[in-house]
Each structure stands twice: as structure tokens, then as C-alpha cells.
Amino acid sequence: MLKFEQDRSKFPEEKDGKLEIDLDSQKFIKIWQGPNHPGITGNMALELTVSGDEVVESKTHVGYLHRGFEKLMERRKFIQCFPICIRMCVPEPDINEYCLAASVEDLAGIEVPDMAKWLRTLVLEMARLVILLRGVPGQGGTMSLGMGVQWGVYVRDLMIDRFEELTGGRVYHMYIAPGGVRGLLPEGFKGRMEEVLKKIDEFVVDIDNLMFSNAVFKKRTKGIGVIKPEWIEQYSVVGPNARAAGINRDVRKDYPYLMYDKLDFESYVGKDSDIYTRSRVRWHDLQTSVDMIRQIMAKMPNKGDIRAKTPNVLHWKIPKGETYQRLESSRGEYGFYMVTDGSAYPRRINLRGPSYNSAVLLLEKMLVNANISDVSSMMVSLATCPPEIER
Amino acid sequence: MEISLLTKILFSLLGLFIVFNYGLLQAGVMRKIVARVAGRYGIPIYQPYIDLIKNYSKRTQITHGVMFYLGPVFRFSGGIGLFFFIPMIYGSVYWQNFSFSGDIILLMYFQFFGMLGMALGAGEGGQPNSIIGISRGLAQFTAVEVPFTLAIISIAVQYDTLSVYDIVAAQQGGIQNWTLFTNPFAVIAGMFAFLGLMRHAPFNVVMAPQEIPIGPPTEYHSTYLGMLQSNRVVLHIVEAVLFMNLFFGGATSWLELIIKSFFIYFITVFIGVVFPRYRVDHTVRWFLKIPLVFGILAVLFV
Amino acid sequence: MENIIKSLEEKFNISEVIKKSDNLNILTVDKKLAMSLIIYLKEIEKFSHLVMLSAVDWLEDGKFQLSYILNNPEKKIDLIIRVFISREKPEMESIHKIWVHAATDQRELKEMYGIEFPESPRLNDDFLLEGWDNIPPMRRDFDTLKYSEETFFPRPGRQTYETKEYMKEKMYPDEKNSKNKKGLKDA
Numbered sequence: 001m002l003k004f005e006q007d008r009s010k011f012p013e014e015k016d017g018k019l020e021i022d023l024d025s026q027k028f029i030k031i032w033q034g035p036n037h038p039g040i041t042g043n044m045a046l047e048l049t050v051s052g053d054e055v056v057e058s059k060t061h062v063g064y065l066h067r068g069f070e071k072l073m074e075r076r077k078f079i080q081c082f083p084i085c086i087r088m089c090v091p092e093p094d095i096n097e098y099c100l101a102a103s104v105e106d107l108a109g110i111e112v113p114d115m116a117k118w119l120r121t122l123v124l125e126m127a128r129l130v131i132l133l134r135g136v137p138g139q140g141g142t143m144s145l146g147m148g149v150q151w152g153v154y155v156r157d158l159m160i161d162r163f164e165e166l167t168g169g170r171v172y173h174m175y176i177a178p179g180g181v182r183g184l185l186p187e188g189f190k191g192r193m194e195e196v197l198k199k200i201d202e203f204v205v206d207i208d209n210l211m212f213s214n215a216v217f218k219k220r221t222k223g224i225g226v227i228k229p230e231w232i233e234q235y236s237v238v239g240p241n242a243r244a245a246g247i248n249r250d251v252r253k254d255y256p257y258l259m260y261d262k263l264d265f266e267s268y269v270g271k272d273s274d275i276y277t278r279s280r281v282r283w284h285d286l287q288t289s290v291d292m293i294r295q296i297m298a299k300m301p302n303k304g305d306i307r308a309k310t311p312n313v314l315h316w317k318i319p320k321g322e323t324y325q326r327l328e329s330s331r332g333e334y335g336f337y338m339v340t341d342g343s344a345y346p347r348r349i350n351l352r353g354p355s356y357n358s359a360v361l362l363l364e365k366m367l368v369n370a371n372i373s374d375v376s377s378m379m380v381s382l383a384t385c386p387p388e389i390e391r
Numbered sequence: 392m393e394i395s396l397l398t399k400i401l402f403s404l405l406g407l408f409i410v411f412n413y414g415l416l417q418a419g420v421m422r423k424i425v426a427r428v429a430g431r432y433g434i435p436i437y438q439p440y441i442d443l444i445k446n447y448s449k450r451t452q453i454t455h456g457v458m459f460y461l462g463p464v465f466r467f468s469g470g471i472g473l474f475f476f477i478p479m480i481y482g483s484v485y486w487q488n489f490s491f492s493g494d495i496i497l498l499m500y501f502q503f504f505g506m507l508g509m510a511l512g513a514g515e516g517g518q519p520n521s522i523i524g525i526s527r528g529l530a531q532f533t534a535v536e537v538p539f540t541l542a543i544i545s546i547a548v549q550y551d552t553l554s555v556y557d558i559v560a561a562q563q564g565g566i567q568n569w570t571l572f573t574n575p576f577a578v579i580a581g582m583f584a585f586l587g588l589m590r591h592a593p594f595n596v597v598m599a600p601q602e603i604p605i606g607p608p609t610e611y612h613s614t615y616l617g618m619l620q621s622n623r624v625v626l627h628i629v630e631a632v633l634f635m636n637l638f639f640g641g642a643t644s645w646l647e648l649i650i651k652s653f654f655i656y657f658i659t660v661f662i663g664v665v666f667p668r669y670r671v672d673h674t675v676r677w678f679l680k681i682p683l684v685f686g687i688l689a690v691l692f693v
Numbered sequence: 694m695e696n697i698i699k700s701l702e703e704k705f706n707i708s709e710v711i712k713k714s715d716n717l718n719i720l721t722v723d724k725k726l727a728m729s730l731i732i733y734l735k736e737i738e739k740f741s742h743l744v745m746l747s748a749v750d751w752l753e754d755g756k757f758q759l760s761y762i763l764n765n766p767e768k769k770i771d772l773i774i775r776v777f778i779s780r781e782k783p784e785m786e787s788i789h790k791i792w793v794h795a796a797t798d799q800r801e802l803k804e805m806y807g808i809e810f811p812e813s814p815r816l817n818d819d820f821l822l823e824g825w826d827n828i829p830p831m832r833r834d835f836d837t838l839k840y841s842e843e844t845f846f847p848r849p850g851r852q853t854y855e856t857k858e859y860m861k862e863k864m865y866p867d868e869k870n871s872k873n874k875k876g877l878k879d880a
Contacts, residue, residue: 029519053523053671063821071831106713143667144595150429216593216666219673233741234793254769255716323713324744324762324771337762339749352745357794372523373670390821 027051031372035064039142039376042090042386044359046379050372058367058375060360066390073349078104078178079313081346086172088351089388091134094127095329096351097176099336102257102325103349104178107340108310108318115304116180121258122296123166123175124327125289129200130159131330132286135383139279140211142376143220148210155203158196165189180307190297197290204287212280221275225366225378235362238354239332240281241382245273251328263295275381282383285330317344331355331383353388360389406479407471407625413649414624415439421660428664439624446617455515462512463611463618469505470622473498474629479648481559481641495543495553498633499536502588505622506532513610521610527671531594534678535587541686542581546637549574549693555633559641569640576689578638582658583682585634587674589627589656591663594674631655697738705730719773727776728786731761735791740765740772746788746798748806752833755780757808778808787813805831 033039033046040046043064049057069088073081085096098120105112112120133156137148160170165186167173175182211217227237227245242249250267252260268284270277310316320342326335332354339348359382366378419436426433454460476494510529513521547553549570550561562568571578587594611619631652635642639655642648669677698718701707709721722730734740744762751758761774778785787810789796799810800820807829810816819825828835 031519063819063823066821068830071837074833140667145665145667147429147664150431154430210665214666216669220667220670236742236744236792236794238742249766254766321711321713322719322760322773324717324773326744333744335744337745337747337760348747348749350745350747356797360797361794371670371672 028056033375039379041138041380041384044384044386044389046363046367046375048367048372048375053371053373055367055370055372055375058364060364062360062386062389064390065387069391070349070351073346075345077314077344078316078318078346081349082174082177083172085349085351086174087387088391089329089334089353089385091385092127092131092329093172094123094176095327095334097174098124098327099325099334099351100338100349101176101178102327103323103336103338104318106323106325107321107338108178108316110179110308110310112180112308113305115301116306116308117258118296118300119181119185119306120176121260121263122293122300123173123181124258125293125296126159126163128289128330129286129293130156130163132282132289133159133200133203135330136279136282136286137207137211139221139275139377139380140217142380143217145211145214145217148207151203151206155196155199158199162189162193162196165192177307178313179310180305182307184303184306193293193297197293200286200290204283204290207283212276212283218276220374221279221377221381223272223274224370224374225275225278225381227273227362227366231362231365235365236357237332237362239328239383240278240285240330241273241332241354241358243267244270244277244281246271249333251326251333255326257327259296262299263292265292275377278381282330315344317342318346329354331385332358334388351388351391353385355382355384355386355389358382359384359386403475407474409645410474410628411621411625414628415443417628417653417656418624421656425660425664439620443617443620446620447614449613451613451615459512459515460615462509462515463615463622465508465512466505467618467622469501469508470626470629472504473501473633474625476501477629477633477636478556478559479632479642480645481556481563481643494555495547498555499540499543503532503536505626518610530671531587531674534675535584535594537678538580538682538686539584539588541683541690542577542584543637545574545577545686545689545693546570548690549577555636559636562640563643566640570638571640574689574693576685576692580682580685580689581634581638583678583685585630585655586659586662587678588630589659591659593663593666593669595663595668627656628652701730701733704733716770717773718771719775721775721777724776724778724785727761727774728788730774731763731788732791734763734772738765739767742766743788743792743795744771746795746802748802748808748831750780750806750831750833752780757783757806759785759802759808783808785810787811789813805829807832 029050031048031050033048035043035045045061045064047059047061048055067087069084072084076084081100082097085100086093088096104110133152134149137145137152141149163173164170166189167175167182227241229245231237232242232245232247237245238249246269248267248269251257252265253267265288267288268281270281318340320340322337322339324335324337326333328334334354335352337348337350337352338346341347359379363379363382363384366382367375370378416436416439418439419434422438423433423436476497506529510525513525546558550558552558552561558570562570566572632642632648634655635648635651639651642651698707698710698720701720702710705722705726707720707722709719711719713719740763742764744764745760747760747762749758749760756777757780759776759778761776763772763774764770776785783806785808787795787799789799789810789812796814796816797820799808799813800816800818802808803810803813803816804820804822804825822830827840830837
């Protein structure tokens with residue numbers, strides 16, 4: 001039998017764990033998968049050193065979306081911080097509102113009424129659907145399977161119409177306010193929501209047939225982009241990325257907040273952590289969210305207080321303290337760390353999203369010895385979102 | 392009946408004009424079909440005309456050297472050259488173009504000619520991404536040629552001739568004489584090669600926008616982009632006509648030519664809409680597995 | 694949870710404990726013992742998830758506060774470890790050998806606050822701001838208004854007008870501060 005020996009003379013040698021790359025030796029090219037690129041989620045630059053078709057080293061450059069929100073929020077009163085913080089994570093904006101409202105209520109000692117908690121849960125699940133309906137077929141979109149993305153964007157548009165009915169805005173809602181929410185459900189909302197959920201059920205079956213049973217998709221995604229088990233602790237991997245590797249991390253189950261302890265759901269845990277399994281975990285998340293929305297609308301009371309009494313928001317002084325509030329976004333554990341000093345302005349608000357670890361250092365580690373064609377798929381499979389890295 | 396050289400040239404140019412227009416319309420119809428599958432309305436059918444007029448009316452300000460601009464010229468001349476050597480309509484002495492006996496070998500050469508011209512030209516731009524793109528295209532093309540050549544050898548041995556005209560002549564007299572039914576292995580191998588030549592998914596790794604968006608479509612601007620676009624349109628029709636002549640019985644009138652080439656091209660779109668793309672090494676390995684087996688069977692069993 | 698905190702109080706000389714809820718406690722520890730406390734928590738008490746490393750600027754006390762937020766995924770409890778370091782020469786030991794991803798946090802803190810973490814990899818590479826030549830911007834003595842006025846030089850069309858005065862001058866140029874206008878006050 002012929003034994004095929006691969007010629008590795010073009011690849012750099014390792015010395016003390018660092019690769020020796022000599023750019024003058026004409027064996028390597030530097031390519032920027034730059035900030036304006038159809039294969040990047042958002043605006044982030046990857047500087048790749050390439051030998052032939054294989055990536056040898058990569059560095060992530062962020063900073064194209066730095067808007068200085070944390071410095072801005074130190075000079076604004078608490079109620080003025082809400083329109084700012086909502087823009088920190090662009091595809092799924094309601095999680096920022098909830099985290100800020102929960103921190104403020106925790107430090108000021110305000111108790112939120114039950115009806116408001118049900119409505120907050122409903123809005124968070126709807127936001128999760130809005131980002132997943134574009135994210136699940138987006139994995140096929142990196143390989144030019146455009147059909148799934150087109151169908152997903154249509155169904156997402158119907159869900160955004162429900163948001164517009166409920167809150168008045170399509171993308172940025174500003175529905176969750178300190179003390180509760182801003183309004184009740186309109187007339188006939190439950191019926192229209194049920195129609196949209198039926199369309200999502202059909203979409204879920206279509207995506208299964210189009211993407212997950214597709215031979216070319218399986219060949220491109222199975223066994224590629226593996227997260228090794230020892231990396232999970234070193235790089236603090238959370239959310240669907242960890243669940244695909246066999247470790248069950250879900251903030252909704254571990255630290256129940258709002259009304260999640262009254263809902264009945266299971267998180268899906270996969271086994272081999274490659275790109276295919278991560279897509280599969282998100283696809284199951286989509287079905288879990290639809291199920292949860294149906295349960296919420298069945299169990300929710302019909303009327304109640306939606307907002308607790310707060311002092312005059314323009315002159316609200318919150319006592320000195322610090323807190324950390326977390327929730328489960330579609331990408332993992334998302335949290336706010338807030339420090340106040342007794343005045344009407346916050347002292348420090350620090351946001352931590354899951355992409356902070358996964359897009360910068362974990363991606364650099366994963367891209368070594370990967371093919372150029374797979375760079376975009378790996379990045380999208382980790383669900384990186386540059387706005388939350390740089391705020 | 393002999394006709395003068397001048398009439399032959401005039402009819403060839405008229406044929407080129409008809410094929411060009413038909414190609415633009417067909418491109419518009421295919422894009423509309425793909426859009427309807429995706430749930431959109433789609434572009435108007437005459438959209439490729441508008442794109443062509445817009446591209447040809449722009450001018451360029453910078454220069455990268457003469458070789459850079461000769462790239463699209465080579466490609467377009469490869470496409471037109473391919474057209475001029477294929478007989479279009481069987482039975483009519485006016486539409487034979489410049490076909491002669493033994494012209495299959497020349498046709499296979501012309502297919503590769505355009506690709507090589509692009510490779511020489513695109514590298515002059517100084518952008519490393521275009522070099523990567525072109526080298527991928529060449530690697531893929533080399534793999535595609537293997538089952539294609541085997542299928543042609545098998546047909547040449549079956550019909551005992553190397554001239555396309557004679558192959559078409561041998562397939563007349565009813566559907567059962569088509570190569571599709573007399574030599575199915577060669578047809579299957581040939582159609583696999585057709586998928587690779589048309590550069591649709593799953594084999595469109597050359598122009599992959601999610602990986603290397605900067606390449607020939609971005610570097611070549613204005614008139615040169617118009618030239619690349621026109622070449623793409625003509626090449627699709629001409630390839631479909633070539634395959635129609637070899638495998639599906641040729642055409643005896645323009646209407647039959649239009650219908651048959653539309654359906655042959657539609658197979659590619661039909662498959663390409665629902666598949667993502669393969670990587671380059673996957674493509675090369677795929678073409679050297681099943682299509683190669685079919686090609687070898689075709690040669691053995693003829 | 695109380696047992697853990699009692700044992701920590703004795704071993705590491707913890708100066709202050711605030712209990713926020715059943716699973717969140719805030720500890721303040723001295724700078725010299727902070728590193729050993731963190732290593733003890735990770736290896737022995739299994740707080741294996743570092744949530745974030747953040748900093749707060751207390752300008753009036755002349756101190757920076759570093760907050761390490763640690764989490765135990767099995768028992769589901771959080772701890773916030775506060776370490777106070779001086780503002781004149783801010784420096785702290787790096788924990789990138791314990792958690793690899795802390796290198797990114799430390800890079801950001803160096804850029805935004807000026808806190809040094811010796812031996813952290815790629816510490817001096819620009820993270821969010823390229824070509825920054827002023828003091829670290831998240832400090833409380835950095836004046837954003839003054840910086841933008843100096844950097845983006847005044848051009849015609851870049852002034853701000855007091856609207857009432859401007860419109861009064863434009864529409865009634867002859868009447869300046871006239872006192873016989875009934876009912877109109879100067880702005």
C-alpha cells in the first residue's frame with residue numbers, strides 16, 4: 001500500500017511553544033479578512049498568516065465599533081442610561097435593558113410585580129427568536145446556501161411586526177423600564193402570535209431538510225472547528241458552545257430569574273463539539289423558545305400591575321453598593337457589573353458578553369491549521385458579535 | 392452546396408449576435424427562477440441588458456500594466472472562439488460556423504485557453520487574494536477535465552469520428568439514437584463534468600464571496616467587467632450547445648436549440664440552488680472518485 | 694457558603710465581607726494576598742469560571758479597585774474579590790497562567806486605566822484605540838469635552854450658537870438691548 005507523506009517543509013517550526021514565522025522567506029502571505037467583508041459577522045478584522053491554503057497564525061483586531069458607552073454612562077442619570085445601553089449588543093437588544101433594570105432594582109431595593117415579570121420573560125424569548133431565525137441558517141450562508149437565509153429573514157420579519165405592535169419599535173424596543181414594563185399586550189396579540197409560531201414550526205422542518213440532511217453541508221462541518229475539552233475551563237466557554245461539548249451550562253436553569261422556574265423546558269446537550277453540533281444545539285434552542293412562548297401565553301394572568309412605584313427618575317439617588325446580574329442570551333452568559341456611590345450618576349457599569357473570550361483568544365487558537373475556506377464558518381459557529389466586545 | 396467565405400463569416404456573426412441576446416435573456420430568467428424559490432419577486436428579465444450598458448459606459452482612471460487588461464480579452468476571445476467552431480444547426484449549411492473534421496480536440500483546447508489568459512492577467516493586480524482565487528479555479532478545472540476527456544474518447548471511439556458534425560449526424564432519426572440511450576456511461580460522466588464547468592454551487596469556490604471577496608470581480612472595473620460578464624453569458628450557452636450536440640441529438644432548428652439548451656442549463660441551476668459549496672480539495676477528490684469511475688466504464692464498454 | 698467564607702477569613706486576612714444574597718458575596722482582600730486567594734479558590738474550592746476582571750476608579754480616595762468575579766459552576770455561587778491598588782503606580786500580578794482569556798481583560802485595563810500587569814502576553818498592543826496619545830481615557834480626570842475641543846480644531850460652521858440671542862440679532866439687528874420693549878426680557 002502506498003503511504004502518503006505530506007510535505008510539511010512550508011510550515012513553520014515550533015520553538016518554545018511559539019511559531020517562527022519569517023515573513024521575508026516568501027513562504028507566507030498575510031491576508032486581512034478585514035472589517036468590510038461578507039464573511040465576518042459585524043466589523044472585526046482577522047489578520048491571517050497563510051501558507052498555501054492553510055492558516056498558520058491569526059490575530060483578531062477589534063475597535064471598529066468602539067463608541068465609548070461606558071464612559072458616556074458615567075455622566076448620565078440612571079434613566080438616561082437606558083437608550084445608551086440598548087445599543088451595546090445590536091442583534092438582541094432587550095437583554096441589555098433587562099440587565100440594567102435588574103441591577104438598578106437590586107441596588108435600590110425595588111420589587112417588580114408578577115405581571116411585569118411574565119411580560120419581561122415573553123419579550124426576552126421573542127428577542128431570542130429574532131436573533132436565532134437569522135443565525136441558524138446563517139451557518140449555511142457562509143457556504144453560499146442562500147435559500148435558508150432568505151426564508152429565515154422572511155419569518156423574522158413577521159416576528160418583528162409583533163414587536164412593533166407591542167412596543168412601538170422594530171429593532172430597539174425600550175420596553176423594559178426600571179420597576180416593570182411600559183405597557184400591556186394589545187387586543188388580539190395572542191392570536192397573531194400563534195400564527196407566527198405556526199410559520200416558525202414549518203420553517204424549522206424546512207431547515208432540517210435543507211441544511212442538516214444535506215451531504216455537502218455535513219462534509220463541510222463535521223469534524224471541523226473542534227473545541228477540545230481542556231479549553232473549556234481555560235477559555236471560560238459558556239452557552240451553546242459549551243453545551244455542544246457536553247457540559248450543560250444554562251443560566252435559565254442554574255440561576256433561575258424572572259419566571260423561568262415556572263416553565264418546563266430542557267436544554268439540549270451535544271457530544272462532539274464541532275460546527276455541526278453547535279448548529280444543531282441552536283436549532284434545538286429555536287424549538288425550545290417557541291414552546292416556551294406558548295407556555296407563557298397560556299400561564300400568564302390577564303391583568304395586573306405592570307410597574308412598581310419608583311421615585312422621580314430625574315432625581316433618583318441610589319445607595320452605595322455593587323452587584324452583578326446575569327442572564328442567558330442566545331450566545332451564552334451575559335452580565336452587567338454595576339457600582340454606585342450614592343449620587344444620581346452610576347460610578348461604573350461594565351458589560352461582559354460571551355464574545356469577549358470566544359472571538360478574541362479562542363478563535364485565534366482554533367484557527368491554527370485551518371483552511372481559508374473554513375475561517376468564516378468557524379467564526380459564525382461560535383456566534384461572535386463584535387459590538388459587545390468593544391461597547 | 393458550397394457557400395462563399397464571406398457569407399459564412401456573415402452568418403457566423405449573425406449567429407453570435409443571436410446567441411448573445413439569448414444568453415442575456417436566459418441569465419435573467421434563471422435569476423428570476425432562483426429568486427422565486429427564495430420567496431422574492433426577483434429582477435425584471437431584461438436586467439442583464441441594463442447591467443451591460445452600465446458597465447460599458449464607464450471609463451477607468453488607473454492602470455496596472457498591459458497584461459492586467461489582456462486577461463479579460465483572452466477570456467472573451469476564448470469564449471467567442473469556442474462559439475465559432477461549433478456547428479449550431481444540423482442540416483442547414485448556413486449555420487455551420489467554421490466546423491471541420493477533427494475539431495473536438497480544438498474545442499477542448501479553447502475551453503482551457505480563456506482560463507489561462509485570466510490567470511496571467513489577474514496576478515498582475517498585486518492583490519494576493521486574486522492569485523489564490525485563480526489558482527483554485529485552475530486546480531478545479533484540471534480535475535473537471537478528467538471525466539470530460541474520458542467521455543469524449545468514449546464517444547469518439549463509438550462513432551468512429553472526431554468531428555462534431557458527424558457525431559450529430561449519427562444521432563438523427565428519432566430519440567432512441569441519442570447518445571443518452573446508446574452510451575449512457577459517457578453521458579453521465581459528461582454531465583458531471585458539466586456541473587463543474589458551469590461554476591454553480593457546489594463547485595463555485597472560485598468566486599466565493601464569503602472567503603475572498605477581492606478578486607477578479609472586484610479588481611476588474613467598468614468595461615473589463617462588462618467583458619467578463621458577456622463572456623460568461625456566451626460561454627454558458629455555447630457549452631450547453633456543445634453538450635447538446637454530443638449527447639442529446641443536436642438541433643435541427645433554432646427553436647429546438649433554444650429549448651434543449653435551456654433545459655440542459657436548468658439542471659445545473661436546479662442542483663445548485665440547494666447545495667452549499669465544496670472546498671477546493673473536496674472538489675478535486677470528488678471528481679476523481681465517482682465521475683472517473685463512470686468515465687472508465689464508458690471507455691471500456693463502448 | 695458561610696463555611697467557605699469563615700475559613701477564608703482566617704487564612705487570608707479578609708478585611709470586609711458584604712453579603713448580597715445567598716449566592717453572591719463581596720470580599721475585600723489585601724493586594725499581597727490576592728493572588729494566593731484566587732489560586733486557592735480555583736484549585737481547592739473549585740471556583741473554576743472567571744466571569745470578568747473589571748476596575749473602578751475612586752479618584753477622591755486615590756485608589757483603583759480591581760474586581761475579580763469568580764463563579765463555582767457546580768455549587769452555583771459567586772464571589773466578587775475586591776483589591777485596592779494605589780493610583781500613582783498601579784500594578785498587579787497577572788493571572789494569565791491560570792485563565793488564558795484573562796490576557797484580554799488585562800490588555801483592556803492597561804489601555805483604558807493604565808494598570809500594569811507585567812508578563813501578560815501582548816499587553817502593549819492596541820486593543821480598542823489606535824494611536825492614542827493622551828491619558829488612559831476611562832480615568833475620572835479625563836475630560837472628554839476638553840479633549841474633543843482640542844483635537845477637532847474649530848472650523849467655520851463648527852460653532853454652537855445660543856439660539857435666542859442669535860435669532861434676535863438676525864431678525865432685529867437695529868434694536869440692541871433697548872429698554873422700551875414691553876414684556877421682553879434679555880435672555
